[in-house]
Amino acid sequence: MRPLESFDSGAGDKGQPMGMLVRKLSRHTNFGSGDRVALGALVGHQVRALRHRALAERDAGSGSGSGPIHVVLSGWTCRFAMLPSGRRRILAFYLPGDICDFDLFTTRQLDQPIAAIGATRIAAIERRALRQAMNRQPQIERAYWSEAALDAAIQRTWTINVGHRAADRRLAHLLCELHVRIGGTGATDQAGVSFPLTQADLGDACGLTSIHTNRAIQELRRAGLLDLSAGTLRIHDWAGLCAMASFDPAYLTIARDDEDEEAAGERRAAG
Amino acid sequence: MRPLESFDSGAGDKGQPMGMLVRKLSRHTNFGSGDRVALGALVGHQVRALRHRALAERDAGSGSGSGPIHVVLSGWTCRFAMLPSGRRRILAFYLPGDICDFDLFTTRQLDQPIAAIGATRIAAIERRALRQAMNRQPQIERAYWSEAALDAAIQRTWTINVGHRAADRRLAHLLCELHVRIGGTGATDQAGVSFPLTQADLGDACGLTSIHTNRAIQELRRAGLLDLSAGTLRIHDWAGLCAMASFDPAYLTIARDDEDEEAAGERRAAG
DNA sequence: CGCGGGCTTGAGAGATATCAAAACTCGTGG
């Protein structure tokens, strides 16, 4: 079991706050040094958030929506909604390097708030600054909208998952997704990764009560597929887990596209 | 009850195939005549699709994803997934004027196919042509990504809806959403609008069996909230329906943003 | 007239929520 501080993703971030962002975007987009410098310069200020506290900028009062774009630097956040019944519904998890907002142009009247899970550091990027950076560095634009498409694909998969599977399969699918997104090898992982979600969090994300979530986890444990306890997720049988969850990680991948360069050229020429 | 042909949205489209698209985008984006001309010129070819037939371009074979962007001209389409159990899960409905694809830059490895509901006409726009149009007409770019954000907001709402409400409330919420998106006055509507979905379609969208969907509809009928039969949806008590569904249409709206012009200027200056 | 798709009804099985409470963990303060 790793100490809780490991959620804070190490110390190197102080010098390069956007390190995880650049690393994530680099999986699908070829950045030049100018792109990296521009990304690094985007951090306006940093927000610290505490467990289950909604980001102030997202509160109902400021509905005008022209606040900043948030990027997770360390820790996890989630987007959530409160139902009239008083239950909380988690709609998305954002991990270090993830962008939380993809409504760059839009002034939305209502959007779900974002909350921290455990101690979290978040960068706030002004929309205008990001737009300007995109104009100068087309690869940043491509990367941002590619991430938006990935976010949408994940959301669709959650819609499938939450609506239509048995409890233990829902849970298994979510755990598969998170394991891959954490950066898991996509393989059996006896050592385990630190995992900040409580059973109640998992339940709110899967549309289950925490009680039933607990029983579903016990199912997975009994089946020898994984062990989830004390802040650590250990996958004992990755293939088996994927099979029971019907998990296909393809939706989480963005193919690196060699047309990138060509299109960037078009953009520059068109101005 | 209106005849089925009314789903084909009239005859005027022949001359202006993108008329519904321009009308929808104009709710939130100020287009100049150049923007409208450019939008009109984007239609590559038109696809006709038949009920429950997936668009060929979306079939498993062409996974490379660099096919066209689809825009619904008339009729409805849906994005769907087939589960291992053999059940169909509907993830989104696209109405006339809606854009079906927001992965403009991305080469996705896997994406859910799109199918027609009833007779449908669809425009296919090449990604490259759309990108070029965006470079020349920044308002088109803003409008496209604003629609993407709206699409994402709808998807999040579906995730809430499907996972966490009783059957009759799920159904009520979906019907509220569709009534607004159809262009309903957002009010009691005795005349009714033509409504192409079967009870099985509604069930697949809400995560219910068609049998249970039928019972939920009967609940709504008995409560005097609406009547849904013979291809027509009549809302008898809009306020009551919204109340039982906890429906707040705010997520369907994009505020018209006067910063539009300013940002467009930035874009032109930056080239 | 027969046929098929969609709609409706009924009965029973299975899964999940709800209610209630105990056991456990961990940080905090005395």
Next chain:
DNA sequence: CCACGAGTTTTGATATCTCTCAAGCCCGCG
């Protein structure tokens, strides 16, 4: 070092909802 308290995990019993299976009805269409 220990007691305490809040939050988390676990267990049990019951109620409710939704699915499944089976079948009949309705209506437009060939």
